[in-house]
Amino acid sequence: MKEEVKVLKGDICYSDKDRKLITVADGYLVYQGNQILGVYEALPIEYQGVPISDYTNKLIIPGLTDLHVHAPQYGFRGLQMDLELLEWLNTTTFVEEAKYQDLEYAKKAYTQFVNDLQKGGTTRACIFGTIHSEATKMLMELLDESGLVAYVGKVNMTRNSPDNLRETAEQSLRDTKQWVQEVGDKYTHVKPILTPRFIPSCDEETLHGLKAIQEEYKLPVQSHLSENRDEIRWVKELVPASTCYGDAYARTGLFGDEVPTIMAHCVYSTEEEIEMMKDRGVYVAHCPQSNTNLSSGIAPARLYLDKELKIGLGTDVAGGANLSIFRAMTDGIQVSKLYKVYVQPDQKPLTMEEAFYLGTYGGGSFFGKVGSFLPGFEMDALVLDESDIPHPQELTVKERLERFLYLSGDPGVKHKYVAGKQIR
């Protein structure tokens, strides 16, 4: 039986594939089940009489995708922000993540994370768990109940990690395979993703073994790439034959090519690495707030757009202190301006339209036809209210959206639709 056609009415904003912002004031978003049928200035005759949710004077935009976030780090966001990456991992992150061996702790912390993610603008996310299979399954269970759509990874860590957060390669691969078998088809909205933490944490045996699991179960992959200068030097020491950090992954078969892959950061990617990402369809998860907090640097997101790499936004909580992709959009714009002033004067900064595209269409595309209101896209939508923030002048729909990104953010999200279902 065909699902019922429904309509949302309001001030509609979305991006097209060329990153252009389309706005329709007082328009109609028509969908059927999980499929967008179209956006109209006037309701077409054939849809007269279908149920309308009336959000007049509210903004309606596609759902947001967080391409890179660490669920077990949610509890310590906003702490220890004076450290750089490697020291921060060793003194803070690994100490906290080791606690997820304890399922009671995991349940408390993951419930807080999922509740807050559910309240904000994010409809889809690619999420790191910890090395612990049981806690990771619990996180997947909570996410599935929330109605959000997510890829979740049990993390692999087999070297350069503390005793209480390190596996042998054999155990890591055995646990990963068993976890994949248990969760592969278990949930409606949540799927597994292979998650080697980064090259310094994973020996060669682990990476080759993960490639075999990847091929057997056809899984996507997420990891970190070229985030921090000390990290990059360390990777070169660990894999001396590699021509760049990306090549250290590519040697094990875990760098795109047929395999949907997300690499977080790419702050210092060389020309060779950028070409490899482009050729192999590797996604960049641009995490501007994390790169600022951990003094990592500024990723040239604008350059990646110009080169037509696949790219979206990530919060990288707790490297980023904030779970909001609206905030990631404005952080991305702001650091791109500093990049122009201090690094590359001929590089244009990101525009508001481009940042909006990255947080919706750009990241959403990792999930398929997601992140826009073009016909055939999946039905993820947010209803936004910024009427509590006063202004004396008339504003266009585009101006209201820009203001929302900077001034309202997640608290302004009033209703949320994910994969055709209203979850708020």
Ligand code: GUN
């Ligand atoms: N590289 C390896 N692990 C991590 C992590 O947890 N956060 C960030 N930002 N970078 C990493």
Ligand code: FE
């Ligand atoms: Fe990260």
